[in-house]
Amino acid sequence: MKVRFKKILRLLVANILPDAIYDRSRSKFSNGIARAINYHKINKNSYTNFNEQLAYFKKHYSNCTENDLESIIIGRDNQNKPRLIISFDDNDISNYYAAEILERYGFKGWFFIPTTCLIKSSVVPSELSSLSKIDKFMSIYMIKDLIKRGHIVGCHTSTHSRLPSGIKKNVYLSEILGSFNEFHESLGFKPSAFAWVGGEYKSYSTEAYKTLLSSEYKYVFTTNNSLIIQGSDRYMLDRTNIESDWSIEDVKLYTSGVWDFLYIIKRIMLKSFVLLK
Numbered sequence: 001m002k003v004r005f006k007k008i009l010r011l012l013v014a015n016i017l018p019d020a021i022y023d024r025s026r027s028k029f030s031n032g033i034a035r036a037i038n039y040h041k042i043n044k045n046s047y048t049n050f051n052e053q054l055a056y057f058k059k060h061y062s063n064c065t066e067n068d069l070e071s072i073i074i075g076r077d078n079q080n081k082p083r084l085i086i087s088f089d090d091n092d093i094s095n096y097y098a099a100e101i102l103e104r105y106g107f108k109g110w111f112f113i114p115t116t117c118l119i120k121s122s123v124v125p126s127e128l129s130s131l132s133k134i135d136k137f138m139s140i141y142m143i144k145d146l147i148k149r150g151h152i153v154g155c156h157t158s159t160h161s162r163l164p165s166g167i168k169k170n171v172y173l174s175e176i177l178g179s180f181n182e183f184h185e186s187l188g189f190k191p192s193a194f195a196w197v198g199g200e201y202k203s204y205s206t207e208a209y210k211t212l213l214s215s216e217y218k219y220v221f222t223t224n225n226s227l228i229i230q231g232s233d234r235y236m237l238d239r240t241n242i243e244s245d246w247s248i249e250d251v252k253l254y255t256s257g258v259w260d261f262l263y264i265i266k267r268i269m270l271k272s273f274v275l276l277k
């Protein structure tokens with residue numbers, strides 16, 4: 001049932017709706033909007049689809065720097081094209097090569113890494129929790145090179161831990177504030193962005209949210225599918241998960257606004273029960 005429903009939606013969106021119509025019209029009638037998407041590992045055998053996705057994004061979106069994001073949140077980004085934040089979670093080595101492809105299409109990436117990778121000279125993915133998809137991490141040299149080339153690097157907790165309610169207080173501190181310090185110590189500047197691990201309803205918690213509010217992070221990303229607009233909660237900036245091997249029809253569906261609508265209940269529940277306690 002679920003598969004059939006998705007198939008019908010995909011057909012409708014790809015064949016009836018003009019490309020990116022929702023994002024383009026929201027952008028036209030506002031002081032700037034951004035859609036944020038997140039990838040994980042970029043397999044080489046998905047490069048054809050990945051390139052097709054980026055060509056589609058280049059046609060309808062423009063790059064989003066940290067300054068652009070700030071302008072959108074405060075309602076001062078006066079341009080007619082929606083912006084796109086292309087992010088990568090987990091620090092897979094394939095992300096380093098994906099950055100080069102992004103640059104060809106005029107985009108810079110936002111890379112979220114578990115900061116244990118920065119302080120230990122060698123850490124293998126199996127040492128960190130729930131990182132089964134990762135073969136090898138980017139080295140600190142690669143991360144520094146990305147920064148030099150204008151990409152943005154942020155924290156994705158210290159040890160890739162979900163932060164549900166009811167765990168020990170020092171876990172929130174070490175995974176959120178500890179991660180900030182590890183980044184600062186290793187790279188010599190303060191990170192401005194953080195991405196929650198997981199994305200399931202239970203991976204968000206009041207305790208973690210409050211810790212984030214007390215931190216020096218300026219932009220915190222989730223995966224709850226909605227646009228970033230003027231007045232968006234900078235500690236709950238929604239992203240949409242995309243995989244690099246997806247067909248362009250799937251990408252159109254997930255970034256169409258229709259998908260955002262399906263997540264409205266989750267977003268309302270999170271705001272009502274998790275974040276405002």
Ligand SMILES: [Zn+2]
Nearest residue numbers: 089090197198
């Ligand atoms: Zn992750």
